[in-house]
Amino acid sequence: MTGSVRVRVPASTANLGPGFDALGMALALHDTVEATVTSGGLKVEVIGEGADEVPADESHLVVRALRTAADALGVELPGLALSCQNVIPHARGLGSSAAAIVAGVAAAYGLAGRPLDEDALQLAAEFEGHADNVAASLFGGLVLAWSQGRRYRAVRLEPHPDVTPVVLVPDTYSATSVTRGLLPGNIPHKDAAFAAGRCALAVHALTARPDLLLPATEDRLHQDYRASAWPDTMRMVRELRANGVPATVSGAGPTVFALPPGGELPAGLDTGGFAVRALPVARSGASIEANGTNSR
CATH class of the missing domain: 3.30.70.890 (GHMP kinase, C-terminal domain)
Known part of the structure; x- marks a missing residue:
């Protein structure tokens, strides 16, 4: 596998009051990740939110999600260079972790030349333990999320134009x-x-x-x-x-x-x-x- 992809992922809010672990909404604040396959090793660069706090090694959340998704897709990555531009505030309830997970999964799909699908939601939700935030970041708009056995599911709904967060x-x-x-x-x-x-x-x-x-x-x-x-x-x-x-x-x-x-x-x-x-x-x-x- 060779090449490079750029992914852009929105923030999200979850629950929306009574919809605990069920309702989510994507918000127009985006993190950007560029992933490039290299001949070997790992290089992680972070700019913006969390730049001095998040790890720059294999424990980085985007890296973990990307590698997990790449394994699921049968993609081998001899080396990886990752550049993250973060604008979503961390640990504030705006889905920064979900956005990082979705960015990693989406980057793996992009490197594999595949469009995002229901399995992408499953991969992302398994990291979170619930699907509301990751579904919102994946699909945009308003999402209704649930689980069936070990499978995570979600549907996208169109919010009314007068919904002004x-x-x-x-x-x-x-x-x-x-x-x-x-x-x-x-x-x-x-x-x-x-x-x-x-x-x-x-x-x-x-x-x-x-x-x-x-x-x-x-x-x-x-x-x-x-x-x-x-x-x-x-x-x-x-x-x-x-x-x-x-x-x-x-x-x-x-x-x-x-x-x-x-x-x-x-x-x-x-x-x-x-x-x-x-x-x-x-x-x-x-x-x-x-x-x-x-x-x-």
Whole structure:
């Protein structure tokens, strides 16, 4: 195998309130990875987010995902040079790990000269343990993810044009492994029934009736249980909702994901401690651009 590919992968938000591990949405903030097959060895260059923190060896997440996908595709890589331009904030609930995984899988597919398929989702989701973020980064738009036995599945839905995301990103960090540990093993049946109804309503609101987004994004499954991990985040979520703005914790937090009508937060809202950014839906998912000639 010889050649080079460039992949571009969007950020994502997950859960969207009641859709825990089920709903995801791609956001227009993209990491870019260039992968080149070499005669031997490994070279990893990282620019931007995490440049001084992520490893530059075989433990790098993009490298691990790329090699796993290459093995699954029967592709031999004698050597690899990887250049990563990161703009998605790390450990903020915006799918940076999922984007890295998808970038690695997509790069392997590009080097193999193959289009992304359902097996690409399976490979990516096995790294994450769930499919919502990786499916959003792969397919773009709004995704509904689930599992059947050991298989991960997802469908892409088109968000309504009036869905106008705004994210509020604090300086603090969060880790999925920590926040998942705060979840109870069991929840009351009435809360499960509430979540099922609101998740179904969320799909309808996000695709057809954005005027229903406030009730549709109400959650009883995970946010309150994990509030101790990000108290300022939950304070902002509650304040936004009290002002009529649909708002949730983005993924594992601590970013706040809001869907204000018209894309504007209420005047006078105290957003101190948060960087506010309008972040449109990424309607397209991961893209692969071949550079040079791929051959097997």
